Amino acid sequence: MPLPPLRPSPLVAQAAARLRGQIAAGEWPVGAKLPGEATLARELGVGRSTVREAIRELAGAGLVRARQGAGVYVVATEPGEDWSARLRRASVADVYEIRMMVEVRAAELAAGRRTRADLARMDRALAARDRAFAGPDDAALVDADIALHVAVVEAAHNPLLTDLFAGFAPVLREGLLDLVRLVDVRASDAAHGRTAHAGLVDSVRARDPGAARRTVEAELRRTLDALGALPGR
Template sequence: MPLGPLRPSPLVEQAALHLREQITSGEWPVGTKLPGETTLAAQLGVGRSTVREAIRALAGAGLLQARQGSGVFVIATEPEEDLQTRLRRASVGDVYEIRMMIEVRAAELAAARRTDEDLAAMDRALAARGEAAGGPDEPFIDADIALHVAVVAAAHNPLLGDLFGEFLPVLREGLLDLVRLIDVPTAEGDHGRAAHTGLVEAIRARDAAGAAATIEEELRRTVAYLKARP
């Protein structure tokens, strides 16, 4: 497949698309060393800086790899999926397993590191969750998530908070599906009020083991609901 000059439009995107077509079509299989920037620029009718940016974009997608002193090589024919894409394809059960790993440790850290401001935020979130219980699904789920976000924030680990944040859109959809599949008032008469109150109180008392055990038990029950559904 010969390379041809590009039309004037977003040149970097066009250059990346043309180079990607060479890879996905099999013209440049895995292990192939790309022509030099000057050669590619001439074939595409663009500047070397445009070629450089296009190569950088494809390297970021996991298709190319620059090797110092050797050149740029094809290392994959399909781009890597980002975390959000993988999460959207994951089952709710898989998401909950990872959620459990994050939140159990977050609860332990929160118990050790929480501040008075953290406790105030958790108390507000707990009260809002209680007010939303028994009402429409979406406000209740949002209030529930807000409490868990407050607990993770109290761990005072920005990376942990960012990681949990990646889960939130998929988690919210999964929770909405869950409450539609099960009769929450029947399955959990107090909407988890006691468990969530116990979590906050354990963090208040700086009881790391108690906080971890409380959130783990709460999430395990949800996983049990998921596994028991038809």
């Protein structure tokens, strides 16, 4: 079915919206091949470069996928939910379980790959956590705690692990803030918290992957159990 010409600018957004509407309406069902760039450009009344950018937007939304040498095919009729949105909807406990998988492996890698600069960064983060623990600001304590774990993950020198952990950080921060506000962490967890975090840094310093794994796993398990006990979790 021919498409009516589009109004001027922003052409890419309009083209993407029009094609998205055609897909949603069933003009091209899942598995169907889109018409070629020249055909779409003619029907939409735009240049081929505009069509190309519009299709890129659809691909980014998970609606179409290009097959090398075969064309562009519809793979979904509704946009997929991006990872950030999915994380925002997830429970803190669910995120923490994934965090454990990621950070336990990251600690092992850090023990084998850390540099002097990594150790210096971890030592500074541990000292900052100690200072925050001694102060009254709950948000500062949570931020300092996360910063220490970020330093360990970064010492693994895997940019994908670093990015994945960074994606968890906002949800983790929310859950940890709930925890420190509802539980007197400074009174009930002072010894364990300092010992666990210092032990993690020492394990990485000693290049002991097994100790690093066990230390971070035990610490995160304690926090996960505490989060699971919070009202509404």
